[in-house]
Amino acid sequence: MAEKAESDEAPEDGVEDSDTMEIVLFKSDTCAFCPRAEEVVRETIETFEPGTFKLRVINVSETPEAAEEYGVFALPTVMIGNLSITGIPEPEMLMKMILGVRVTTNEV
């Protein structure tokens, strides 16, 4: 099972292991689509080896500053690396993002 962490801190603060990919989910207390989006993200990362991902959930209702910092205001939004997707994501799209970021990271 993939590592799960929930925090409102800015994503960079939590990067500890360079092999662990960070996935950030922006949600709010009033967003009706956010619970399902969170489920999809969690189900997707659970198909990988434990420790592959670190999930950070930013609740914009509680820490609007974090969303403002990233200019993310449509919810839910999933951010992986410098890529994002808005709305309830399809698992296939999440996989594409993960692979895309992994390829980009390995190129650097």
Added chain:
Amino acid sequence: MSEFTIERVKTGIPGLDELIEGGFPKGDTILVAGKAGTGKSILATQFLYNGAVTYDEAGVLVTLEEAPKMIRRNMLRFGMDLKKLEEEGKLAVVDLSPSKEATPVTIGEYPSFDLSGLEAIIMNHVKKLGAKRIVLDTLSIMAYKFKSRDILREEFFKLAAHLTDEGRTLVLTSEIPEQHDGLGVFDIEAFLASGVIVLYNEKISETSRSRSIEVLKLRGSQHSSRIHSMRITEDGIRVFPGEIGSG
């Protein structure tokens, strides 16, 4: 004041309040529409600046298009020192412009989202400052940022209703595309606002243009139904109620 009296929020823009019975109705959403370069952002910023400097009402400027650095520089040309107001806690400039380096690149969008994040970000500043005036500049950029226009339309209504709660007055700017008959790209802009002001900068000859302003509608107001001359001076926008413009 009777419960039937509409309280007014003065814009402080020379000549404009005369056209609208003293100011915008308090707690309303006002749309300022016009083609590119007509002065929408200047008018909206003057509304905030005058509120903070003259009427003791703090304001929040949400920029979805232009970077704050450029706004501060451009408005300084009209004598509006936004930086100073920000330092004094009378104004917040909320940067949601595409120029932010930290903003991720959106590679996809599903029609299952809302703008509750935008509301939370704006309300955070509103509460900190006790702001009574909010400007969102510009609504039109959302059409380029998101594909799901039906969702956006619905979300705009919710957003405007929540932001204007507790007597806050909201000014939205909307860019009218060239060769377009409506008031913006979403075709609901006029319904979204209880007041609509349109700015023009029409070509009147091969070598000159004429600026003018029209109050298209304003809730509960006997506003002028004419198109009036307007100029952008070194002090910002100035309306000339006695002069009829060309529209």
